[in-house]
Amino acid sequence: MATLHHYPLDPFSRRIRLWLAEHEITAELADELPWAPRKPFLTLNPSGVLPVFVDDDGSAITGVEAVSEYLEESRASKDGKASLLGATPVERAETRRLIAWFDVRFFREVGRPILTEKIERRFAKPEQGGGAPNMTAVRAGLKNIRPHLALIGALLEKRNWLAGDELSSADLAAAAHLSCIDYLGDVPWSESEPAKDWYARIKSRPTFRSLLADHIRGMPPPRSYADLDF
């Protein structure tokens, strides 16, 4: 069986987990702490980047960009399901544009500061970068969520899902990023009704269940995290 090396609250790993679930592909999950990768993982992947997908034949594919396109090329075309990227080059470009928006912009402005300060600082040893969180960075991240929720709302004025009328990997990417912040109870859903409705729809999919069952020891999620009626 294939293995996905991941961290439960890594948004990039989460996108791949959602993609695998949508395609009904089972992979073993191997947990890795991003701030303290173990030796066998570093042998596999010296950069320490997550996620890493190790295929049945032992090929190790590193990083969300490579893993997602590798799975599209090697698996998606074979299972008869519609591609989560879209049907035409222009549709796929729109999906990839939005994936990049969340992977680059949302992560830089929101995810990275909040997750680094609230999770990594707390669980990492001092020599691994642990310590008191920089609350200025956290506050900046929290403030930066709002325009992203507004963007989601604006897209949904014209579309059923973020990149078009069908669910796509853009929805998986956005939901993966937001769900990490939601695990901390930090998404102000009341600010955007359309974004909340969209998240409720994607959260209700059976493919989301494994993410809702995640539980970081010493840091349980708020009740709303796994509640489909949040």
Place this chain on the structure above:
Amino acid sequence: MATLHHYPLDPFSRRIRLWLAEHEITAELADELPWAPRKPFLTLNPSGVLPVFVDDDGSAITGVEAVSEYLEESRASKDGKASLLGATPVERAETRRLIAWFDVRFFREVGRPILTEKIERRFAKPEQGGGAPNMTAVRAGLKNIRPHLALIGALLEKRNWLAGDELSSADLAAAAHLSCIDYLGDVPWSESEPAKDWYARIKSRPTFRSLLADHIRGMPPPRSYADLDF
């Protein structure tokens, strides 16, 4: 004719220019200042992200991730040339892993701080973010180049080009990022002989000429920038 909206010292735009040249595709170049996008460009692309590729039929493709995969899908397969991503899913995964390394890690650690502080602060008006450069950020960026040159050297111990034995989009990405820093005379090439040899090889390709001819008004490059024997 297709149009590429770009900024000469934007590393993401540069990768697409190199890709188009390798595939002998001519596109009109439309200059845009990243810190002061003009109204018609913002109408085309409200996020202001560069590059944007406008195809013959008017389709506007936004962002380096979407543009590069769009061109692979819609153009590369039709011109009879070998794909610059690689031949198999595993080869393409290695190319995409390295592209992401330079687009995410190199840009975060080196390109973004140096280019923001040395170019944007200088040419932007105060209300656009102009002003005195933060020299601490510049120095951190300069220091961070060294491990990236070492990585290039390590890859070339086993390979002819960065992702394998053939030139790939990973070389174009790495060269695109480094060439922006080289325009400022800030790459310590003497630190890594293999990285310098690799850059001399890619710089000597006819496809690189348009980049070497770039000239930002008020900020000419050092003589070594366009010199093939630097």
